[in-house]
Amino acid sequence: MVTAPSPVSSRSHDRTPVVQAPVGLTLVRHENPPGVRTADERVRAFRNGPQADWFNHVNVTAHDHGGHFIPWENPDAWVNDLRRTFRGRRP
Numbered sequence: 001m002v003t004a005p006s007p008v009s010s011r012s013h014d015r016t017p018v019v020q021a022p023v024g025l026t027l028v029r030h031e032n033p034p035g036v037r038t039a040d041e042r043v044r045a046f047r048n049g050p051q052a053d054w055f056n057h058v059n060v061t062a063h064d065h066g067g068h069f070i071p072w073e074n075p076d077a078w079v080n081d082l083r084r085t086f087r088g089r090r091p
Contacts, residue, residue: 024059024085030067
């Protein structure tokens with residue numbers, strides 16, 4: 001017997017944010033969307049964008065230096081972002 005899949009996964013939920021775990025985002029200028037020129041504009045673009053409500057973001061940071069490989073290209077900034085994201089979250 002073949003049954004049709006449910007249109008909604010049994011694991012889905014209707015709560016917001018969709019991703020309820022704390023999320024830290026490190027954004028880099030090299031990967032800015034069109035019209036965004038600075039790190040501050042990048043953070044504002046994310047926070048005001050349609051995807052911001054999907055996440056429980058505890059840290060959103062953008063950097064003018066670095067690209068896809070930011071841990072290698074700008075390691076100090078990346079480590080500081082990790083620390084800021086996890087600070088105060090230890091049991």
